[in-house]
Amino acid sequence: MLEIRKATVLDATHIALLGRITYTESHGNFIENKQNLLDYYNTNYSVAQIKKELSDKNNIFWIVFSDELPIGFAKLCLNKNHENKPDKDYCKLQRLYLLNDFIALKIGSQLQEIILQKATELNFKKIWLTAYYKNIKGIKFYEKYGFKETGSIDFFVGDTNYENLIFTKNL
Secondary structure, rough: OOOEEOHHHHHHHHHHHHHHHHHHHOOOHHOOOHHHHHHHHHHHOHHHHHHHHHHHHOOOEEEEEEEOOOEEEEEEEOOOOOOOOOOOOOEEEEEEEOOOHHOOOOOHHHHHHHHHHHHOOOOOOOOEEEEOOOHHHHHHHHHHOOOOOEEOOOOOOEEEEOOOEEEEEOO
16 A cells, blocks of 8 residues: 655655665766765765754655655755755755665655645745756656756765756746
């Protein structure tokens, strides 16, 4: 049975572990320096960091379970534009990750619909995200939902810059 629900601080351990695994599955082969990748995880996917993000009222997380096993999650940042300045018209889809074994089941589409519906309910005018330019599968997924490339942004893992493309969608 599939369950998609809003995450709470009690889900932090699952999300931290899912973050590490799904990021490795989707981006790990692009990161040359594996110590940089480990440092990135220790900063961005520590349980303490995820608890902090879950406690921030400007973030909404969802977690996905299949037969009670955690298989994915998403994070929506409220009031945030692509210039990293507060903006009440913009929200950011910061993370949407599923374990590779579950991608073919179209669960990502269900999760994406929930996120877009929530952003619309909250009266945001635009939603944006970034995707690594070599992540063709992810880019095609977002384009399917009407996201358009609108620029690029630097994204560092350690001292290496991995150019990310900015995609924006009017709500």
